[in-house]
Amino acid sequence: MKVVAAAWERRNLGLDVTEISLDRLDVEKEPETLKVLKEYMIPRRYVVVKVPTGAVAFLAQLQALGFIFLECQYSISVKLKDYVVPPRFSSLAESVSLEPLSDEKSEWLNLCRLIGDAMFTTDRIALDPLFGVDVANKRYKNWLMDMWENPSIFVTQIKYKKQNIGFFAETLDFETRTSHCLLSGLFKVCQRKGWGGSIIHGPLRLNMERKIEKFSTSISSNNLAVWRWYILFGFCIDNANYVFRYYLN
Secondary structure (H helix, E strand, C coil): CEEEECHHHHHHHCCEEEEEECCHHHHHCHHHHHHHHHHHCCCCEEEEEEEECCCHHHHHHHHHHCCEEEEEEEEEEEEHHHCCCCHHHHHHHCCEEEEECCCCHHHHHHHHHHHCCCCCCCCHHHHCCCCCHHHHHHHHHHHHHHHHCCCCEEEEEEEECCEEEEEEEEEEECCCCEEEEEEEEECHHHCCCCCCCHHHHHHHHHHHHCCCCEEEEEEECCCHHHHHHHHHCCCEEEEEEEEEEECCC
16 A cells, blocks of 8 residues: 655645555555545545555445545556557648757747646546636646756656647657656647647657657546547556545535
C-alpha cells in the first residue's frame, strides 16, 4: 500500500486529498486494508483509492463504505521500432510540425491561456460532480506551471499547417531510452476535426528521432475518443487500475 498526502491538490480542489494505491497483496488482506482506509475517511477529506483490476469482491466493500467509481486508469505503451504511421492518418502526418516550448515564462502562460477553462473534459476531476470541467482545467494549468520550474520535463507544441493545435509534456530517460507522456491534448477549438492523431504521431516521430525505444502514457477509460486513436497507433496495455473516491462533507 502506498499512501500519499497530495498537498498540492489543496490549491486546486480546496480540500485535503489523500491518494492510496493498493497492490494485489493489499486486496488479499481485505480486513486489514479496509481498516486502514477507514482511518482516512473523515469529513472534508477527499480520498482517492486505486485498486488492481479484477478485485471485484473488494470493490463491493469499497462501495459499501461510500466510495464511488470514477474510472479505469490504463498504463499503455508502444515500441518505437514497430511504429508505422497508420494509413488513416498518413495524409495528415506531413502537415504536423513540432516546436519546443522555450523556458520563457510568457510562453507557458500563453499555453495556459490556450488551454482555457474547457480543454479537458473527460478526466476524473472534470466528471466528478464535486468539481467539474472548470476546476479540472485550472488544475491542469497549475500543473503545467509547476512543470515550468522542472528542467526534467519537456513540453512541445503541436502545429497543423502552422496552426497551434495542442501540446504534450514528457519526461525522458536516455539511459533506458524511454519517454513517458505526462499530459497532452488538443485545444478546445481544434477538437472534432480529425486532428486527434497529431498528439500521438507528434511525440512518436520526435522520439524516434531521439533514438528513444519505448513511449508510454496513461489514459482514462472515460476518454473513448482518444482511446480509439491510441489503438489505431498500436499501443498496448501494460497495467490497469480501478479508481474510486470518497468524500464526506
